[in-house]
Amino acid sequence: MLRVEKLVKRFRVKGSRNLVHAVEGVDFSIAPGETLGLVGESGCGKSTVARTVMRIYEPTEGSIILDGSDISRLKERELRPLRRKMQMIFQDPYASLNARMKVRDIVAEPIVAHGLLESEKEISDAVLAILERVGLGKKHMDRYPHEFSGGQRQRIGIARAIITNPRVIICDEPISALDVSIQAQVVNLLKSIQKEKGIAYLFIAHDLAMVRYVSHSIGVMYLGKIVEACRGDEIYRNPLHPYTKGLLASIPAARPVKNGDYLKPAIEGDIPSPIAPPPGCSFHTRCSFAMDICRTEAPQMKEMSTGHRVACHLY
């Protein structure tokens, strides 16, 4: 449904010749009705991938193939009719809804913009049907975003995304701004909509447990590259890349600590600047297994078992 090949996005730093290497050669594909989870620390480029795939940012290199056609070089006018096939849900339900628009207009906007429905009655019926699907109702249609809680706002954002019947939805941290008790509600809703409509999700998050739960395949990103990818939850059972291992070991368990066995930091230091990424393997500065070759030569992706790929010189 969506295939991304050798995607590169570099930003120029204002007033200098330096480049931010935000995304450096990312490949993935998502099948209809499936979810690809993309995880990594902040600054690893996962949101840039989302925005470049959506063509909010112009890709520097690479191709984005949506439903068989390459959209990476299309002009805005040619792109427009395809946009309804790919929608986005944003992280911040407070900032991503126009505060001066009523819910009915927010949700109707994509169908009006794409001219999918003409008469006011049809539009209104479609909006109501979608609102009911996401657990809201008629009484909410003429209210403004500020009258809703964070969880309800995210439901409005989901309604707006699914009203054009998209084939792909890019979910950029859709639950990380929500309270724990509300996160599960929104994730359940996203899962049941996917089952019903066969939509492909690109699900970006830093909560590894939640990503495991929603994803059919997973990519771990570090400094603009996917360093490990798998089908199912293979990386949780058998992580190969030292970065993936460290990430997993950093998750605090939801249980009391026994015999002073507290969570220990598994990765020391910070993620390096993407303006001057380290040569060789970009993780070598924080890796406890780093060898000489890691400092000079970037590892290539290797398939270790069916669907489980890793870019590390250890393998």
Place this chain on the structure above:
Amino acid sequence: MEKILEVKNLSTSFFTSQGEVQAVRELSLSVAKGEALGVVGESGSGKTVSFMSMLGLLPNNGRVKSGTALFNGSDLLGLRGRELRAVRGRDISMVFQDPMSSLNPLKTVGKQVAEALEVHTKLSRPEIKNKTVEMLKLVKIPEAEKRYNSWPHEFSGGMRQRVMIAMALVCEPQLVIADEPTTALDVTIQAQILKLLRELKDELGSAVVFISHDLSVIANMCQRIVVMYGGMVMEEASTEEIFSYPSHPYTMGLLASIPDLEQKKDVLLDPIPGSPPDMLAPPPGCPFAPRCTRTMTICLKELPPLAEAAPGHSSRCWLWSEFAPTKGNVFKEGAVHVKG
């Protein structure tokens, strides 16, 4: 255990154009010397506001309506400007969530850490500088002497949070209030900061109140947990008890809605239905009743008292109260609650 902080019946409200928002209602809790107490709750549950009230850091429209907060025997809520400033930063200090916006961008890191020493101690300038560098080393900032003159924007999020912790601990306070100190950080950095906080707490012997929405983070820091909801304490027990024998349906719901790495993928998660209460007009009975799966008739009418569910384990729920009526107490689904 000797108590360092004892809060009784604290109520704080915000007065807005729409009316009175009852952010904290009749809150009572205590912190023992050297203890790490976890305060967990959703946004809007009153966890931050209660500690801001004690430190006199409420915005202009906020007012403490009642209560006492005894710190080493003297009531913080009765202190005025200068007296409170003498306590704040020296005996009690805070670590905030967002290290990006809590540091002054126009002051070097070293100067900001030194500020508390300049205000609260009579040390000479070189002594202050020495102590500051020592503190920066203690929070594991590499090349502390050099970094003394760095600006906040030159630091990463994790390093800024280390600076915030250095600022909070440089006067060796008896109590540190850490308000979501790791929420803005990545998991890898969170693990580093949690370890640092645990080590410093043991080394300096300070008591810590650790405010968070994340029970797993609190489990890695605290021996005792207070669960807040709708501005009130809903449950209080040791970390062990909260996880093994949660007694309040809200706590149970919170624990059930966290997916762990063993969560079955084809089973839907078990969220708490509905949304948190509107504190402009909190429900008359138990604030959690509208979302609770075990609501009884009485829960919608009357606020349950904080009752003992087990020794050292209290729960604000009619299910545990010896005063709960025995007759006509019907669950939503129609079953009748039988006590004991």
